[in-house]
Amino acid sequence: MTDGLEADVEEMDEIAERRDELATRVRTHAGEIARELAVFQGGDYGQETFNTDGGSWTLKYEAGDVQYLRFDPKSGSEIYVVSSKQPPEPEALEMAMADYGAFVAAYNEYVRSFEGILADVSDEFPEAESTAELVAERDRIVDRIRDVCNAMASQLHRYDGEYGTYATTISGTRWELKWEEDLASYLRVGGSDGVYLLSQYGPPAAPEVRRLADDVPAFVADFNEHVADLEADLAQVSFGDD
Template sequence: MTEGLEADVEETDAIAERRDELAARVRTHAGEIARELAVLQGGDYGQETFTTDAGSWTLKYEAGDVQYLRFDPQSGADIYVVSSKHPPEPEPLERAMADYSAFVEAYNEYVRSFDGLLTDVADEFPAVESTAELVAERDRIVDRVRDVCDAMASQLHRYDGTYGTYATTISGTRWELKWEEDRASYLRVGGSDGVYLLSQYGPPAAPEVRRLADDVSAFVADFNDHVAALEADLEGVSFADV
């Protein structure tokens, strides 16, 4: 009854050690492929599949390191040669490693397929047109708008307090001037989602300036009519005179 208990138990330490050593070497080697793929494909993460006669190999990488290397044989279960979990069993690892050199050659052929790809790509391009003149003209117009709005702000400050807003409708669109003391904080055209002809963040795009600049005089004229209607001792402002 005790004969089985007296039999020697085969140890697996040597097999496991060899398995772990081989898996570590594969991870290091496949890591080189992962880094090369990341450089080639221009991203920190991705995956690529390579086909061999015995099956296919899928390498997934992230931040230049292997996430997993999976061998899908033509028959049988998938084998994760490298993974974030545990190494494969010795027998599946042996089966996969029999095709590993073919995987590396498939990768090398993939890289070689790009040889000469960029040889005939032009690296000389047309001159880029400068926007300096357009921007200078845009800024000149916006500065003129700033001058007249500051003049309006000064009058509003005298009459209506330290800060506030003056709004009216020009050509069917709401124009709103906000002032603080003697300076315009913003001039907004078109409501809360409109265009800021003046703001603390910078000038609007040149096409918007072109679209709205012609109505500035009408805005100022409307303001002057507002002042006259109040019969207050405020000085009228002319866009042309500022």
């Protein structure tokens, strides 16, 4: 009687090698379908399910590459033909590959179902109105506001230092002018989450300029009163008998 330890062990290298080779080819082929779906559907990621007589195939893709290809047979457990994990067992892969051609045919039919879908869509569109005049008028008003605020900044620089902020309330809303030397850094209306009538990043939207521009004279008038009060206070300073 032959000892079992002396029996030959059947090697599975060839089966595993064939399985891995087939799985690689399927990944490459399914990757082509994934890229086509990504281009067609206009997104970096998504998934689509295709039904066959043998079951259903779900292809999930991301960044134009296949994430997984899952076969759900009408009888039996689901099979991940392509996944981020190890390839399926050879028997499972063989079962899935028997239906793979039907999956590709279902995909092709899916693509053909969209033929002519854009044929009746017109590519004639009305002319878009230009905002050039509106922008020019917005910029003219903002430039005028900047000129006034720079003049205020120059006076504040002379009186109150190289940089700082001047704030007041106009029509119940906080207005804040920040200056650096003789220039206005920003004019903000409405607190930290407010609208920047002036800033280093560009002008505000035209509707905001329209909403706030009428209050600029009141802001300047308030500043002038502030200066007048300062002058009056200084006039009262005495160094003794004249």
